Amino acid sequence: MRRTDREVTDPKAIEEIIETAEYCTVSMCDDSQPYGVWMNYGYRDNCFYFHSAGSGHKLEVLRKNPRVCIQLACDTQVILSGAPDTWSMQYRSVVATGKAQFVDDPAAKQEGLDILLHHFAGRGFSFPNEVLENVTIIKVPLERISAKENLL
Numbered sequence: 001m002r003r004t005d006r007e008v009t010d011p012k013a014i015e016e017i018i019e020t021a022e023y024c025t026v027s028m029c030d031d032s033q034p035y036g037v038w039m040n041y042g043y044r045d046n047c048f049y050f051h052s053a054g055s056g057h058k059l060e061v062l063r064k065n066p067r068v069c070i071q072l073a074c075d076t077q078v079i080l081s082g083a084p085d086t087w088s089m090q091y092r093s094v095v096a097t098g099k100a101q102f103v104d105d106p107a108a109k110q111e112g113l114d115i116l117l118h119h120f121a122g123r124g125f126s127f128p129n130e131v132l133e134n135v136t137i138i139k140v141p142l143e144r145i146s147a148k149e150n151l152l
Helices: 011-020 057-064 106-121 129-134
Strands: 024-030 033-039 042-044 047-052 067-079 088-099 101-103 136-150
Touching: 011 042, 011 067, 011 088, 011 136, 024 057, 033 057, 042 106, 047 088, 047 106, 067 136, 101 106, 106 129, 106 136
Parallel strands: none
Antiparallel strands: 024 033, 024 067, 042 047, 047 136, 067 088, 088 136, 101 136
16 A cells, blocks of 8 residues: 555454445456445444346456455545645545355345345345345455544
């Protein structure tokens, strides 16, 4: 990391950034083309969880190459004080990498949905089997995570 003065190393502070952000970008590689999508997420025990419909380009790409980069930010604000060459950006951000895994077990799908919904609603929900059968849950155990902040 170039700006080590902005690096966040405290695991609790990193988790707080993850809990505060509303959505993230999941980037992957479609052969030689970069491909990224905005996604809702949940996070627990060093793993991100995502949900998806059962088909689509994103799933095709992940089946060919499960490596992903996850990026999120919160508390962002452009600071336009002084001359333009001194303007800055306030932010807290996380960048993480890992390999996407498709969750097939219905109980594990329910757990993934609980984690995801807890992020947005503060609690989990119970789903009937037909919902669990029709949703795709993607789990990404993290291999690497880094965080930065610039709070002016």
